[in-house]
Amino acid sequence: xxxxxxxxxxxxxxxxxxxxxxxxxxxxxxxxxxxxxxxxxxxxxxxxxxxxxxxxxxxxxxxxxxxxxxxxxxxxxxxxxxxxxxxxxxxxxxxxxxxxxxxxxxxxxxxxxxxxxxxxxxxxxxxxxxxxxxxxxxxxxxxxxxxxxxxxxxxxxxxxxxxxxxxxxxxxxxxxxxxxxxxxxxxxxxxxxxxxxxxxxxx
Ligand code: GRF
Numbered sequence: 317x318x319x320x321x322x323x324x325x326x327x328x329x330x331x332x333x334x335x336x337x338x339x340x341x342x343x344x345x346x347x348x349x350x351x352x353x354x355x356x357x358x359x360x361x362x363x364x365x366x367x368x369x370x371x372x373x374x375x376x377x378x379x380x381x382x383x384x385x386x387x388x389x390x391x392x393x394x395x396x397x398x399x400x401x402x403x404x405x406x407x408x409x410x411x412x413x414x415x416x417x418x419x420x421x422x423x424x425x426x427x428x429x430x431x432x433x434x435x436x437x438x439x440x441x442x443x444x445x446x447x448x449x450x451x452x453x454x455x456x457x458x459x460x461x462x463x464x465x466x467x468x469x470x471x472x473x474x475x476x477x478x479x480x481x482x483x484x485x486x487x488x489x490x491x492x493x494x495x496x497x498x499x500x501x502x503x504x505x506x507x508x509x510x511x512x513x514x515x516x517x518x519x
């Protein structure tokens with residue numbers, strides 16, 4: 317399976333994908349890494365691995381759709397089977413999403429549908445949650461609202477601040493994302509008509 321990865325920052329999820337491919341535990345190829353932030357560490361990780369890496373700044377584009385069109389023209393040029401949003405912090409407009417049904421997934425640091433959007437760890441603490449986690453879901457036009465494929469849970473521990481909780485969640489994000497990509501790569505999981513199907517049957 318050919319993967320394009322979209323990332324705005326650190327890229328530890330990207331690195332987990334690259335490491336798994338190198339170790340032979342994920343049958344995939346990262347054919348391009350794309351960012352809205354030229355300084356993203358994710359781009360450097362890609363270049364270090366000899367992978368095509370490109371950034372496009374949103375500034376100067378007349379609209380969200382105009383930016384998306386330019387970005388996804390570059391993404392499409394590497395012919396990915398699946399587009400993985402791994403810490404990609406820009407909202408992708410409905411037009412770009414709907415042109416790629418079932419071909420985009422996102423990892424989000426909460427137990428969706430709880431805590432969509434930003435600052436999920438602080439929000440979980442403020443809400444007094446005893447559990448938190450991460451979700452991998454298909455991307456739809458609704459922000460962080462597409463069908464969930466899999467989740468990982470962690471406890472919220474006494475004395476946690478947002479950073480401590482984020483680190484605990486992140487350690488579970490990497491195996492969660494890898495397992496999900498294995499399922500998709502092997503054809504076990506697919507999106508049909510807005511719902512997740514496993515082995516050809518509805519979840
Ligand atoms: C992760 O927590 C991811 O769930 C969120 O942004 C963070 C990205 O981390 N959307 P990294 O760039 O993969 O290290």
